[in-house]
Amino acid sequence: MNKSLLYIVLFIALTFSANAQTEKDSVVVSTPTDSITNAVAEKGIVVEEVFVAQKEINPLAPAKAAFYSAVVPGLGQIYNKKYWKAPIAWGLIGWGVYNYSTNNTNYKRFRTAFKRRKAGFSDDEFIANVSDSGLEDAQERAQENRDIWLLATIGFYALNIIDANVDAHLKQFNVSDQLSYDISPYLEANPLTGEPNYGVALLIKF
Template sequence: MLNKHYFITIVCCLLCVISFSQERKDSTVVTNEDLKISNLSVTRKPIDPLSPAKAAFYSAVLPGLGQAYNKKYWKIPIVYAALGTGVYFYITNDNELDRFRDAFKRRRAGFNDDEFQNISDDGLIRAQRQFRRNKEISLFVTIGIYALNIIDANIDAHLLQFNVDENLSFKPHFQYNRMEHSSDLGLTFNYTF
């Protein structure tokens, strides 16, 4: 049993000596293996400076067309739903304003057969002011949504041209330095022209 332990110990020591007796590479000599140059050809999509202007123009002509130009088709129903909501409230407030205005005009003409029998003349005037105000707010909101549609198409076209390829990167790295036989850990910012 004791001989078995001696034998294992001697074999382990010999393996260690053999592994450490390897020929060391001179760290001052640079070989072709150390210098590796890669010939990568980078193909970039050309930047069209007029693309944002086209997208904005298309959205101004027909809302949602700029989003289609940018291939963001999921935004088109949102644009039309928002514009449709604004137009709906504008038309609803306009119809209510017309109803109260017609009733007030009939009362001024001497008729008392309008649909608002239990509302006074002052109440009709206040209702007309409220629905006129709501109608104007609906108009401004609809115009704002139309403008946001144009701005969204323009900004989205700008962002589609943003460079996110490997020539512009920020990533962590672990690198083994052969010259010093040490390792480096850090962050790398790469920008290739």
């Protein structure tokens, strides 16, 4: 009788242990994210979590790009891999330098001729078709244009540095497809009634 009772107790204990192990293995750990996902799912919204590895940020990149463009215009754009911007920087600065040089040369020609006229000479290159007053006006106009193009060239040079710096900042700002959202309608059957359920699927990518 004692043996029979012992077998029954052992059988019940083993059964209880097996059931406990099964329950332990089937436990689902709930997290706050799961609770939120389940709550919005009941309202007809599907939330899909997407985990994307973040790109490493180099805090010195903007300073490097600006320094490179300050040393050699367009080099910062090449450093940022915006190769098409380098010829634009070269073209703008080259255009400014060319116009400055041309107007400076003309200014010196008109000034030299005007000074010789005032000194009593009449052998300058403009003697045949330019009067003294016309020569003075041409000298002042060339000087004014030269100064304007000098400022413009400095502006193009500064713009080249600023563009490289800002571009390097924007390259490290998360504006890729990895940061986006997508909303689309969906239709599925209700598991209880069999009637169609209408809803909206919201996909958020970080």
